[in-house]
Amino acid sequence: MIGSTGRATARGLRPRRLPAMARRLGPRRLPAAAVAVLAAGLLQAGGASAWAAGPPSPDPGVGVEEEGAEPSGEDCDAGTDAAGDSALAVTAITADRVARHPARKYAGFARDDRVSIPRQDEANTRQRYLDVEYALPAGVELTCVRVDLLDTTPRSGRTVLQTVTEAAPTADGGEGVRSVGRDRLKVRVTFDEQHPSKLRAKPAQVTRVGYRVSLIGEDQDGTVVAARKDSADFFPLWRLPAGLDRYGPRDDKTGGDDWCSSFTHGWLSSATGRALLPRVNDISGEHARNLGHQTHLTGDDIDAFHPYRFSGVDAGAAGSGGRNYARLVAATRAAMDGDADGLGQVKEWAETTRTRLAQLIDDGNVVRMYYAAGSAVKGDARFTAGWASALLRTGVYAYTDAKKEARELDLGIGEWSRIGNKVITARDFRPDHNDHLHVTLSETRRR
Numbered sequence: 001m002i003g004s005t006g007r008a009t010a011r012g013l014r015p016r017r018l019p020a021m022a023r024r025l026g027p028r029r030l031p032a033a034a035v036a037v038l039a040a041g042l043l044q045a046g047g048a049s050a051w052a053a054g055p056p057s058p059d060p061g062v063g064v065e066e067e068g069a070e071p072s073g074e075d076c077d078a079g080t081d082a083a084g085d086s087a088l089a090v091t092a093i094t095a096d097r098v099a100r101h102p103a104r105k106y107a108g109f110a111r112d113d114r115v116s117i118p119r120q121d122e123a124n125t126r127q128r129y130l131d132v133e134y135a136l137p138a139g140v141e142l143t144c145v146r147v148d149l150l151d152t153t154p155r156s157g158r159t160v161l162q163t164v165t166e167a168a169p170t171a172d173g174g175e176g177v178r179s180v181g182r183d184r185l186k187v188r189v190t191f192d193e194q195h196p197s198k199l200r201a202k203p204a205q206v207t208r209v210g211y212r213v214s215l216i217g218e219d220q221d222g223t224v225v226a227a228r229k230d231s232a233d234f235f236p237l238w239r240l241p242a243g244l245d246r247y248g249p250r251d252d253k254t255g256g257d258d259w260c261s262s263f264t265h266g267w268l269s270s271a272t273g274r275a276l277l278p279r280v281n282d283i284s285g286e287h288a289r290n291l292g293h294q295t296h297l298t299g300d301d302i303d304a305f306h307p308y309r310f311s312g313v314d315a316g317a318a319g320s321g322g323r324n325y326a327r328l329v330a331a332t333r334a335a336m337d338g339d340a341d342g343l344g345q346v347k348e349w350a351e352t353t354r355t356r357l358a359q360l361i362d363d364g365n366v367v368r369m370y371y372a373a374g375s376a377v378k379g380d381a382r383f384t385a386g387w388a389s390a391l392l393r394t395g396v397y398a399y400t401d402a403k404k405e406a407r408e409l410d411l412g413i414g415e416w417s418r419i420g421n422k423v424i425t426a427r428d429f430r431p432d433h434n435d436h437l438h439v440t441l442s443e444t445r446r447r
């Protein structure tokens with residue numbers, strides 16, 4: 001039931017109007033009994049053991065849930081003793097769906113269990129919401145809803161990272177809590193401009209997050225009742241570490257394209273990561289929104305600029321990946337025409353690329369790579385699919401010249417010593433990666 005003031009009220013309740021600015025239910029508003037409970041709650045605030053839950057689940061579909069109402073000490077929250085026999089309860093918490101990619105071929109590639117956490121003092125571009133179902137006893141009015149972002153990393157103690165939303169439910173959800181019917185709420189759990197992130201947590205150390213939803217109500221006697229429940233776990237995504245070079249088009253207006261998993265954030269922050277992938281493009285969209293890939297949904301796929309940059313190519317400029325590939329085509333053509341300088345450039349490309357790929361293979365956290373196969377070139381029949389990977393992997397490209405004679409372009413560098421590796425195999429050289437290197441990381445190291 002939606003009251004005429006726009007506030008949701010429970011059935012049979014006296015209408016009560018809060019001033020618009022009185023979002024917080026301050027202690028002075030509470031009856032003495034509730035204040036006593038609140039004070040008791042303060043003693044537990046911040047104490048990890050007060051919130052200690054069962055074993056954390058790495059499976060985001062099976063989160064740790066807590067029922068009942070423990071005091072937390074903040075002014076929107078309240079104690080349970082006063083409401084020991086209250087039937088106020090959060091009965092279900094369901095995550096919303098991240099918008100699917102409009103193209104059919106990508107629509108099925110989606111995750112809803114990733115949530116982007118902006119840098120300190122920044123906001124999300126797109127907001128995420130939890131659907132909260134609850135049971136409201138007769139005579140109780142829901143006065144306040146609060147969502148705390150929890151660190152649910154295994155062995156973290158489930159500490160509160162930040163209160164994200166704290167507001168009375170309204171019909172329009174202006175402050176982040178919208179009433180949907182009598183027993184459902186839609187609650188914002190991400191950061192908007194008015195409620196930016198204040199997190200100081202180190203991204204690499206927070207590998208799971210969850211949301212604690214607290215409901216505060218008041219019965220007809222003015223007694224405060226409360227209930228809370230934790231959501232299932234989410235995997236946090238973090239902005240690319242500062243200071244890395246980018247290339248390719250940016251997606252800033254639609255939430256960005258550089259969201260990293262906790263592990264990837266740590267890896268890219270390390271000297272090793274920066275040296276191996278100094279210039280990157282897509283990682284993941286905000287909340288793992290699909291940017292037009294069949295991968296890139298977990299913050300662990302990184303598109304990087306070619307290991308070898310041809311002279312004169314501005315790697316930071318738009319289209320630089322394609323231009324660098326075009327230079328490889330031109331140098332290879334010159335080499336096939338007998339030009340020594342062209343041959344030297346292709347050789348340098350192959351050797352530099354082999355070295356970098358080997359370094360990435362030897363970093364046990366790289367589990368997959370894709371790179372250029374080389375495609376047919378319009379107007380020059382000597383180029384057939386796979387020419388670039390043949391040069392890279394074997395050092396030799398066999399082709400048919402204009403006189404239909406079999407020829408070979410031999411770089412004189414022999415076969416790649418790592419040709420049998422499992423991280424970038426023959427089929428991982430693909431025509432859709434002619435213009436960039438794709439690297440997939442896993443926090444579980446390869447054996």
Ligand SMILES: [Zn+2]
Nearest residue numbers: 301302303438
């Ligand atoms: Zn990619």
